[in-house]
Amino acid sequence: MSEEPKIVDTSPVIIELEPGTHAWCACGRSANHPFCDGSHADSGITPVIFDIEETSKVALCACKKTSGAPFCDGSHSAI
Secondary structure (H helix, E strand, C coil), rough: CCCCCCCCCCEEEEEEEEECEEECCCCCCCCCCCCCCCCCCCCCCCCCCECCCCEEEEEECCCCCCCCCCCCHHHHHHH
């Protein structure tokens, strides 16, 4: 059984990412948020693996309520 993700912030993390594969923390436990550090191990929640094709500024969800993980969809405005 999965536990509920921990809300890290009620604003997205705006960051410029280099091309490559990234692992977004979906559980909210990572000390390296918004990226996974393996802290989800016993939570029943797994990180979201995503690819960036070219250097891009993105808004990554920090409230863990987005329906478009890992990207912010504005869900934090309802918290």
